[in-house]
Amino acid sequence: MAGEAGWCYRGDPQEGQSAALVQFSNGKLKSPENMDFTLYKSKDANNPRKKHRRILNAETERLSYVANNFGAGALKCNTLCRYFVGVLDKNSGCMEVYNAELFNMQPLISDYVEDKSLSEYLSKSYREKVDLCIEAFGTSKQRRALNSRRMNEVGKEVLNKAVIKAAEDVIETKGVAALVSDAAVDAKADVSLILPPCHEDADKPEDVYKFEDLISPAEYEALQAPAAIFTNVTSAEIAKMIEEKSHCSFVLDELKSMPLDEKSRDHKARCLWFLDNLVKLSLQRVVKKTFLGPMGPDCPHNISSKLVKTFTVLSYSNGRIHNQVSASMKAKIAAHTIALALHINNFQTDLTILQRDLKLRESRILDIAKAMRLKITKSKGLLGLDEHKMGLLTVPLPVYKMPSVRRKRKMK
Structure with a gap:
C-alpha cells in the first residue's frame, strides 16, 4: 500500500535559489540536459520596479538564447497568471512548491552584440533584428536590397539636414518679413506667367x-x-x-x-x-x-x-x-x-x-x-x-480682396 503524500507551499525560493519555466520561440530542444542556464538579477534591490528584473541566458553548442521578464520582449502572461515549480522529496513523499516565472527564450546572434549591452539589443525593433538576420544569413540579393535601403535612408537624412540648414541660413540672413515679401512677389510673378502683360497705370x-x-x-x-x-x-x-x-x-x-x-x-x-x-x-x-x-x-x-x-x-x-x-x-x-x-x-x-x-x-x-x-x-x-x-474693363482698375477662408460647420 502506497504511503500518504502531501505538498507544502514555500513561496519565493530562498536566497541563491531560483525557479523558472522556459519555452523556446523557435522550436523544441532535443537534448535539454546539455544546456547551461544562467540567471541574472537586478542589483538595484531598493527600487521596487527594478528589483524583480531577471535575465535568463542559455548556451548550446550552436546558439545562445536569452529571455527577460521586463521590457517589450517580456511575456504578458506573467502578470495575468501564476506559475509554480514543485520539488518532490522521494523519501518523505512531500512536495515543496515555489513561485516561478515563465521565460520565452529567443536565439541571440552574439557576433553582433559583443560590443553592446544585452539590454540595447533587446530594445531593437523587429525591423532592425530582421536586418541583422539578413546580414548574417541572407542571400546576395537580400543583402543588396538592404544596403540600397540603408543608403537611401542616409541620403534622405543628409538632404533633410541640408534643407534645414539652408532654410535657417536664409531666415537668419533675410529675416521673416523679407521672406514674406519675396513670397508675395513670387506669387504675383506666377500669376503674370498666365495673364497677358497688364499696364495697371494706363489712362x-x-x-x-x-x-x-x-x-x-x-x-x-x-x-x-x-x-x-x-x-x-x-x-x-x-x-x-x-x-x-x-x-x-x-x-x-x-x-x-x-x-x-x-x-x-x-x-x-x-x-x-x-x-x-x-x-x-x-x-x-x-x-x-x-x-x-x-x-x-x-x-x-x-x-x-x-x-x-x-x-x-x-x-x-x-x-x-x-x-x-x-x-x-x-x-x-x-x-x-x-x-x-x-x-x-x-x-x-x-x-x-x-x-x-x-x-x-x-x-x-x-x-x-x-x-x-x-x-x-x-x-x-x-x-x-x-x-x-x-x-x-474700366480704369482705374478695381481691386479685389482675397476671400477669407472660413471653416465649414458640420451638420448635426
Whole structure:
C-alpha cells in the first residue's frame, strides 16, 4: 500500500535559489540536459520596479538564447497568471512548491552584440533584428536590397539636414518679413506667367492689355489670308457654320454683326479667326506638330509656331515628346481669349459664352477675370432665360480682396 503524500507551499525560493519555466520561440530542444542556464538579477534591490528584473541566458553548442521578464520582449502572461515549480522529496513523499516565472527564450546572434549591452539589443525593433538576420544569413540579393535601403535612408537624412540648414541660413540672413515679401512677389510673378502683360497705370482701357501684346504686327499681317473666310462671309454661310458648329459660339455670334466699313471688318475678322483657334487649341490635350490639331495646314507658320510655343508645354510619353495643353495652359489661353474679346467688343464681353466655349467652370473663368482686374456684372441672355456674367474693363482698375477662408460647420 502506497504511503500518504502531501505538498507544502514555500513561496519565493530562498536566497541563491531560483525557479523558472522556459519555452523556446523557435522550436523544441532535443537534448535539454546539455544546456547551461544562467540567471541574472537586478542589483538595484531598493527600487521596487527594478528589483524583480531577471535575465535568463542559455548556451548550446550552436546558439545562445536569452529571455527577460521586463521590457517589450517580456511575456504578458506573467502578470495575468501564476506559475509554480514543485520539488518532490522521494523519501518523505512531500512536495515543496515555489513561485516561478515563465521565460520565452529567443536565439541571440552574439557576433553582433559583443560590443553592446544585452539590454540595447533587446530594445531593437523587429525591423532592425530582421536586418541583422539578413546580414548574417541572407542571400546576395537580400543583402543588396538592404544596403540600397540603408543608403537611401542616409541620403534622405543628409538632404533633410541640408534643407534645414539652408532654410535657417536664409531666415537668419533675410529675416521673416523679407521672406514674406519675396513670397508675395513670387506669387504675383506666377500669376503674370498666365495673364497677358497688364499696364495697371494706363489712362485708357485699350492701353491696359495692349493689342500688340496679344497679336504682334507680323502675326497680324499673316492673319489676312486665313481670315478672309470671315471677311467676306455671307448670311447663308453663317447659317451653315451654325448648323455644322464649325466655330465657337462667340465667333458665330460676332459674325452676325460684322461692321460695314472694310477696314474695321477686316480687323474684326482677323481677331475672330485668331480667337477661334485659341478656343480650339484649349480643347486639345496633345497638339501634333505635323497637323497642329484643328488649325489645319493652312494656318500661317508664325501663327502656329506662336500658339504652340506660347500655349503648350512639352511632355514625354511612349518614347516621344508631345506638345500638351496642361491645366495652367488652359487658364493662360482663357486669359488671352478674354483680353482679345475685350478688344473686339469695346472692352465689354460675355464671360458666360466664353466659359461655355472653353468648357471651363463658371468659378474658374470668374477667377481669371478678377485676376485680370475686370468688373463683373450680370446680364440676361439673348432669350432672357438665363443669366450671363459680363466682364467690363474700366480704369482705374478695381481691386479685389482675397476671400477669407472660413471653416465649414458640420451638420448635426
